Amino acid sequence: MSSHVPRVGMLGGTFDPVHLGHLRSAVELYEALALDQLHMIPAQQPPLRGQPQVSAQQRLALLRAGIGETPGLICDDRELRREGPSYSVDTLMELRAEYGDQARLVMVIGFDAFLKLTQWHQPERLFTLAHLVVIARPGYNDPLPASLMELVETRAVDSVEKLMQRPCGGYLTLELPSLMAISATYIRERLEAGKSVRYLLPEPVEQAIEHYGLYQHRE
Numbered sequence: 001m002s003s004h005v006p007r008v009g010m011l012g013g014t015f016d017p018v019h020l021g022h023l024r025s026a027v028e029l030y031e032a033l034a035l036d037q038l039h040m041i042p043a044q045q046p047p048l049r050g051q052p053q054v055s056a057q058q059r060l061a062l063l064r065a066g067i068g069e070t071p072g073l074i075c076d077d078r079e080l081r082r083e084g085p086s087y088s089v090d091t092l093m094e095l096r097a098e099y100g101d102q103a104r105l106v107m108v109i110g111f112d113a114f115l116k117l118t119q120w121h122q123p124e125r126l127f128t129l130a131h132l133v134v135i136a137r138p139g140y141n142d143p144l145p146a147s148l149m150e151l152v153e154t155r156a157v158d159s160v161e162k163l164m165q166r167p168c169g170g171y172l173t174l175e176l177p178s179l180m181a182i183s184a185t186y187i188r189e190r191l192e193a194g195k196s197v198r199y200l201l202p203e204p205v206e207q208a209i210e211h212y213g214l215y216q217h218r219e
Contacts, residue, residue, distance in 0.1 A: 007104040007164065009038040010095060010130070012079070012088060014184070015059050017209060018066040019201050021182035023073075025135065028176045029108055030072045033133065033160055038108075039076040039095065040067065043086040054214050056080045062214075065204040087121040092129040104164050105130040111137035118147045127155060131163050131170040138179065191215035 011026055022040075030038045042059050057080070064075045078094060079086040088107060096105055107130045109117075114134045117123050126132065132152070143149070155171040157163050163170045182200050190197050192215060197206060209215060 005102050005104060006037075006099050007033060007035045007106070008095060008099050009033060009035045009106045009108055009133075010041060010088075010091060011038055011108045012041045012043055012086070012091070015040070015042045015063050016054070016184050017059065017187060017201065017215070018063045018205060019182045019184060019187055020199075021180035023066055023070070023202065024178055024180055025176055026073055027070065028178065029133070029135075029174070032174060032176070033106060033164075035072060035106070037074050038072055039074045041076045041079050041091060044080050044082065058212065058214060062205050062208055065208050066202045068202070068204060085121075089120075089122045089125050089129065092126065096129050102167055104167055106133050106163075107131070108133045108135065110135050111140060115145070115148065118145070118151060123151060127169050127171075130168050131166075131172070133163070134171070134173050135179070136173050136175045138175075188215050 009029060011029065013022065015022060018040075026038055026040060029035070040063060042056065042063055044056050060075065060077050060080060067073045067075050079091060082090070092105065092107060096103070099105060107126060109132070111134060114132075117132075120126070132155075144152075152171045155169060157170045157172050160172065160174075163172045187197050187200055190200075191209065194216075197209075201209070
């Protein structure tokens with residue numbers, strides 16, 4: 001019987017559309033955390049964001065095209081099959097049930113999302129299900145808001161090794177080597193203006209956007 005304890009990551013987002021910044025970060029997270037799988041999960045209706053421009057199924061198809069055969073990355077549609085807002089705590093409960101009590105389950109979020117963590121649905125409960133890894137934002141040295149500090153300060157660890165000693169409950173800030181300053185907003189603006197998005201997106205994603213006429217300006 002194998003004694004391997006699975007290490008599983010969850011990286012949610014609108015992926016509107018998925019771009020090379022998302023995918024490079026996913027690969028670097030997979031390596032840095034020594035994950036067995038990283039589930040990339042498009043949100044149906046993100047509670048703290050406006051409505052995405054294209055349908056959920058179209059964003060899912062673009063994500064699937066972007067991931068392709070990349071080892072360890074999984075295009076996961078579970079939040080699109082669920083009614084109502086996409087709460088991370090519900091997704092983590094499902095992943096925890098699938099992978100078992102001892103699995104090292106990690107939810108990864110960007111720094112801007114992290115600053116709003118106390119506004120999330122049941123933020124304390126996230127830590128009973130998973131670890132939290134926050135992708136550091138270069139140059140940000142301001143103190144965290146007091147309510148956020150209260151939520152995370154006793155959970156902080158300073159290495160992946162320490163994080164992975166338990167199944168859940170830790171908080172780690174992680175610097176990724178090649179944080180790409182690519183924004184989905186910028187890509188959508190360029191597409192609407194009919195300008196090139198070459199080298200901002202994986203080629204299969206660019207081809208699919210062109211083929212289906214997504215994000216194009218309509219009179």
